[in-house]
Amino acid sequence: MKLTKLIPLVAFLFLISCKNTQKEKSVEETPSVEMSSESEIPVNPLRNVYWGDQHLHTAWSADAGAVGTRLGPEGALRFARGEEVISATNQKAKLHRPLDWIAITDHSDGAGVITAVIDGDEAVMDDPVVAQYHADMEAGGEKAAAVMMDLINRQSNNNLPPVFTDPAFAKSVWLKNIDIVEKFNEPGKFTAFIAYEWTSNFGGGNNLHRNVIYRDGSEIGKQMSPMTTFESENPEDLWKWMANFEEKTGGSLLAIPHNGNLSNGLMFKTTAFDGSPLTKELAALRNKYEVLYEVTQGKGTSETHPILSPNDEFANFEIWDKGNLVMVPKTKEMIETEYARKALKDGLKLEKALGVNPFKYGLVSGTDSHTSLSTAEEDNYWGKYASSEPSPERWDEKALDFPSGFVRGWQLGASGYTGVWAESNTRESLWDAMKRKETYASTGPRMTVRFFGGFNYKASDIDAPDYVSKGYQKGVPMGGDISDAPKDKAPTFLISAVKDPTSGNLDRIQVIKGWLDDEGNTHEKIFNVVWGDADKRSLDANGKLPPVGNTVDVTKATWENSIGDTELKTFWSDPEFDPTHKSFYYVRVIEIPTPRWTTFDMVKYKIEMTDDVPRTIQERAYTSPIWYNPN
Structure with missing residues (x-):
């Protein structure tokens, strides 16, 4: 979620989650990991299925750190590969079965800033406003919530503390992130992708988010900082940025959109972003860089909707259809361009008209957890936010507050994981399988x-x-x-x-x-x-x-x-x-x-x-x- 657009939601979540979070520092020491030699990597030409999560947030995401998450990328990687960690609410957390791969997708907007504020990082403490934020966050309760309210007011007046939009600070966070990911990537054993989430909420909370996944390692990833929505909220500009990245670095990227059900009709609209007729060139860009769609996650399943598929008795499954991300109510017409099955059908129409199908999506899943804990198991579900980690109260908490009514804690779903058919458990093999769409989405079970x-x-x-x-x-x-x-x-x-x-x-x-x-x-x-x-x-x-x-x-x-x-x-x-x-x-x-x-x-x-x-x-x-x- 974009810091400057979704601070109202962050503030709301902060109020309900400041009850028992860790007070320890978020900076983590990264251990050495013994790498597998290329000759040791098992290869199956008929391909194995490898399970992972292409959508996970840590304390380095503003909306995760601000609401109590304290585990950073290292903790998330340790957990994903099967280690026990201590959660934000001081509970022991461990997967029943480790994952084969993961992509940590912290928001590129303001990445690491909240963590630096909480930790009192000297790189940001020269700003007296940020120093006061640190003191208030340490105090917790109403003072911590007041930090979020102040950020809301400053954002509306274009007066955010400079560190929140500072490209140099963002670059330093990105380089640290890559170093951690590289040390946990073990070809043939466990794959850690370099990745981030580009978080457009155009028009006030209309979800147009994309997870950007890198095929390559640090030598490619470090050459350019991630794109942020401070630069543009137009997905077409993201695709152009990706094309420019590939031309300049020789690397390869793909983008995975998600939660069309929270876009209020924008995710799969059949025009250009500005409402003009869709061109073949734009359709081709989307076709090239967006080959996968996240069809199920904690904030709802967006395969189809009962309104769109009235003859499908399984269409009404984990549906979130009240509004967008910042509580703007949804109309019935918006549902037409929010769900994957309808988009696949519209893609056939557009292909006939343009010669290119912009909605030619394979299907994947992700947790979109903001706890650093990638869990999609019903009997081991650690929630989306620190406030929704296991507790007797989490089922009835107000996860989101729409004018048309609350989305309660129990409406969060324990979903999901992605199965990838690949020759080996390496970045290159898994990414290539994603590119050719040899993937499937699961709500959790590893069938x-x-x-x-x-x-x-x-x-x-x-x-x-x-x-x-x-x-x-x-x-x-x-x-x-x-x-x-x-x-x-x-x-x-x-x-x-x-x-x-x-x-x-x-x-x-x-x-x-x-x-x-x-x-x-x-x-x-x-x-x-x-x-x-x-x-x-x-x-x-x-x-x-x-x-x-x-x-x-x-x-x-x-x-x-x-x-x-x-x-x-x-x-x-x-x-x-x-x-x-x-x-x-x-x-x-x-x-x-x-x-x-x-x-x-x-x-x-x-x-x-x-x-x-x-x-x-x-x-x-x-x-x-x-x-x-x-x-």
Whole structure:
């Protein structure tokens, strides 16, 4: 969140989080890490799935440090690779399973300033205003909150303390960040990406944020400071900055937008940023640099919306649709250009008109945690802010305050992680997989999902011991393109999913298809292609499948894997294929119901929650699409 645009939110969160945060310094000593030699790095030409988080904030982000987070990038990296750390609320925190990779995406606007203020860093204490801020933050309570209010007033009068917008200070923070990330990057074992979040809130809280991920190391990353929205809030300028960066440094970047559901209609609008007609050149820039979209995270899932997909019984999942980031209410019309599925369909239209698809997105997930703790586990959920770390009160706290009503703490979601199919666990291999969109988003569970498309698969291929090899040889994986349909042949797909060993069984696999008809109208359809308990459930005349059931005991926060299946796989061919229609297909894998984090809290703290709080959740994964292009 941009410091100068979202200080009202920061101030609000600060008031509710100054209750039991650490008082220790945020500066961390970085240890030496033994690097793996290139010859030791395991390589699998058929690719492994590597799990990680491409969206995480530490105390170096203004809106995290200001509300109590004290762990910086080092603590975040230690936690991600499986070490125990002490959280902002003085609790021991550790993942059940370490991650394979992570991108720390602290906001480029004002990066490290709040941490420096809190720590009394001599680099900023010469300014008497900042020195007073330090004293007031140390005092906590109302004085600390008054710091935020003063920043609000100074921002509105263009009178911020110089350090908040000082390029030299920002550069020094960026260099320190890269040094820490480099020392924790262990090729073949654990990948730490150089990254940041560019945080445009154009028009007052309309979320247009992008995570910028670097393929390269420090020799490239240190050559230029990150772009900030002090320079521009126009995403088109970010893409141009990225092009300039690549030309000057020889490096490679990609940008990942997120939370279109909080953009109040701006994320996927079909014009240029200034409202003029979209040009082929701008569409091509977006197509090149924005190949992935974060479809689910703590502030809501933005795959689709019940208004957009009324025939999708799973559309109303972890929806945040009240307003933008600073409480401006949403209108129904805004929803049209905020969700991924609708954007994928609009992309087909734009491609036909311009020759380039600006919304050709693969799908990923991230936590967007502001605690330095990347958690997407329902039974080990550490919240979004310091105030939402485990406690008996967090479920009912006011996470955001909209004129149309509060978003409560329980509406935060324990989501999500990204699976990347790559040859090895290195920056280069993982980044290249992201670039080709061989990725899928999960709301948390680490289920193993494969999705291949082409015209030459046979039904027997899915049961072959070498079906993965056949998948690559005869077609393309998730994120790929197929074209030139042979006469009288529909596209065929190999689809498989294996449950996360620690989570629920699988309910079903669905294929979501979108297409553009001859009149230029877009459509969508959901196909249930394989499901658990097939001996007990069958499709009705409309292709709908009965619910799988529910074994959750909310009094104990337990469930039984006595329904659903541990593995689902199928060969599927589109029964309604028209070779003249541009189209896309992606897979949605849905688990049986399991306890939501709120239910684990109810049992752990022996508390009662109101009836509107969800007790169960059907976790899911979304693959990147495969696109079909007519002749």
